[in-house]
Amino acid sequence: MTHVVRDKEKLIRRVQRVMGQLDAVQRALENEEDCGDVMHLISAARGGINSLMAEVVEDHIREHMVDSSRRRTAAETRAAQELIEIVKGYVR
Numbered sequence: 453m454t455h456v457v458r459d460k461e462k463l464i465r466r467v468q469r470v471m472g473q474l475d476a477v478q479r480a481l482e483n484e485e486d487c488g489d490v491m492h493l494i495s496a497a498r499g500g501i502n503s504l505m506a507e508v509v510e511d512h513i514r515e516h517m518v519d520s521s522r523r524r525t526a527a528e529t530r531a532a533q534e535l536i537e538i539v540k541g542y543v544r
Contacts, residue, residue: 473497
């Protein structure tokens, strides 16, 4: 998982941001805030998790599913990009 190690600090910052969002959800529930506000906070946290997942999956596709030891054809590059876009659409 070299790509995860290479991007470790960036990924950790994203996780910390999501944890902050979840802390906000917890505080909102503890303070019995309006349901609409709580749902908005939950939606933001879910979006953060989905974005994190999309980034890790995209890196995985680029680093492990497409043979990086040889030059890619245009068709392989397009196929990889299509798969990335499908995954991004699914997790967001």
